Amino acid sequence: MLLENKNAIIYGAGGFVGGAVARAFAAEGARVFLAGRTGAALETVARKIRASGGVAGVATVDVLDEDAVEAHADAVAREAGSIDVSFNAVSLPQTGIQGTRLVDLPSGGFDLPMTTYPKAAFLTARAAGRRMTGQGSGVILTITASPSRSALPLMGGMAPAWAAVESLTRGLAAELGPRGVRVVCLNAAGMPETPQLAEVYGLHAAAHGITAEEFHTRMTGRTFNRRLPTVAEIADTAVFVASDRGNAISGAIVNLTGGMVVD
Template sequence: MTAFDLTGKTVWVTGAGKGLGRAIAVALASAGATVAVTSRTRGDLESLADELGAGTVVLPGSVSDAGFAESAVERLGRLDVLVNCAGISPVFKRSERVTDEEWREVLRVNLDGTWYCARAAGRRMLQQGGGSIINVSSVHATTGFERIAPYAASKGAVEALTRVLAVEWADRGVRVNTLAPGYFGTDLAGPLMNSRWGDTIRASVPLGRTGEPSELGGAAVFLAGDASSYVTGTTLYIDGGWTAH
């Protein structure tokens, strides 16, 4: 058994139906974990469960529902790792044109959902005496970009929440970290990358390309297991060098 072996660990991945969440679930399962997956679309989850094999737990629902988060943790029993990957794309508008409902909807999923799941999982992990929570943020938590005010605000808040939870729970064995992806080849980023902004974004990445979803999986495995046993309260950027500018 190595520090990157997750055999015997139960992992819950939200936003697992597509894109980065799906890739993370695949990586964690490949490292030996028993994986529970959440999305609002049951069909996507059942397809993923077929890929991951027996033992995969399908938990369809919305992370913006606090009751769902509590019931999911209750159903799982033991929980060793939570990956908070559920999120919705930016409202791509100039800030003065963003409506109150558009603002609230992005924060409801990206921030409230992260909080509900982290709180529910954290309570269980504190009872168990340990665990790892991985919140998924974005390079735009710390770097400015046009027309994404609600999204950037939600991801900045996720990173602040991560730091607070890490400090509060460290002495009871629960580690909390953030993965901050740059631009990846997913359905979420596709429309923006295919617009006139695509060339601007690619020019800002020193590696000169978007990432492949599978390239995020190794970082999730690292933060989930014993390889990162002395890592908490930090943000790990997987961005092709975007934030190095």
């Protein structure tokens, strides 16, 4: 198994992507520590992992509370002996953020993503990096989406926030690499199974005066193979990058957009 004997923290593990990555990590042998703000959602994911023979711990953690993040990382390191993988999959509802022109956007629709995504990525990566450098190994994963690297309208503060996370990823990789720690960002296009995609595409469709299905067709048409990546594909890539088979990858933005963004 690719992650056997690894200990992984997944922030936002109660969400669709975080939960899928947590299950994929556990299936490959990792002991997973699920963190997020909604205990019931975390427990649902943990039960599925345990039912499949995996090992999962649960903790309610506000990733914007640096003391809480540090205390949780300390607890995991004490209990497990190491933190080998950290993955941040926190997200926000997009109503009030996407679907409005920047010139018409209330400041909160810009501020909220900018004060949530980069800060959460920084606090969780900092906590992991402090402990990983001490042990001389580890992998920190972040996730963003295609608008960070393209010019798309009606994104509110999301595209700048994702771009900031990618810049943070590169800076962390440069600083932590000499201490044995890799930092990698996964950049994905919208995943069709996620409830958030339905919300986002609905917002954009309404703004363009078309149906959500028509907007979905428009977006799949921007990919090379005329399909959006699945959550399972994102999770499988996260497993590979977090494993020792991905040791040559650091400071990279792994392109999972199906050609929507061309490197």
